[in-house]
Structures are given as C-alpha cells and as structure tokens.
Amino acid sequence: MLKVRIKVKDKKFSVPIPYPLLNMFSLIITSKRVNRMINTAINKDGSKFTFPQIDRNDLKPLLQSLSKHKGIVLVNTKLVDGTEVEVRL
Template identity: 50%
Template structure:
C-alpha cells in the first residue's frame, strides 16, 4: 500500500492507496480507447502532431510487482517554505 502523508500547518492527512487501485488505473491508462481520446484532445487543443505512444500493460506489470516488494521505501519527501510537507512511502 502506498501511503501519502500531507502535513499543512495544523492539519495532517494520510491517504492510503492500495496496489489494487494502481493495477486498475494502469489497466485504464493503457487501454487503446483512452489513448485515442487523449491523442485527439492533444491534437485539438495543442494543434500539434505529438502523440502519446501506446504502452503495453504487460510491460508495466513487473514494475508494479517490484514496487509491492519494496515496502517502506521513501519515494518523495518535500517541504515548502510555508511549512507544508508531503511524503510518499511504499
């Protein structure tokens, strides 16, 4: 489970993101239908011929498997000048 911790002044938020949600979102983002809609939106708004290449879902499965094995790994830890802190940990 990925844990996102946000600390802003007197408030603290912890957002757990289960790996099942990551698998679901990878499945949606790599679908051909979503890719076609995203590329159309880019062409319409940007008026450029840039296209997002298709990514095979099978290529991303080893990445998700490895992430699930690296529990406790700190991915991001940052703080702003106003005291807001964000950390993302596996």
C-alpha cells in the same frame, strides 16, 4: 500499500492506495481508447505533446516489485510555504 501523506499548514491528510487499485489504474492507462481520448484532449489545446502508448507488459514487473519493497520512501518534499508531501510504499 502505497501511502501518500500531505501536510498543509495545520492540516494533515493521509491517502492509502492499495495495490489492486494501482493494478486497475494501470489497466485504464494502458488501454488504447483512453490513450486516444487523452491525445485528443491535448490536441484541442493546441499542444504538440502526445501521450505515449504504454504497454501493459512493461508496467506489470514494476507493480510487482513495488509490493516487495515495503517501507521505501519514493518522494519526500518540503516547500517554502510549509507544505510537505511524502509517498511511501
């Protein structure tokens, strides 16, 4: 399970994200229809950036390896104003 912890001033938030939800999100991101919708929204703003097409077979080994390495801290940041963000497997 991916755990996102956010601390803002006196409040703390913790958001657990289960691996099946990550797999569903990867299905959505890798679909051609969603990619087309994202690129048309970017082009409306006049930006020259295009969102690349991601192959599902490329993401599958990454998602499988995430479940094998539990407890690793992926992101740990502290801002000057006291905001802290931690993403842990």
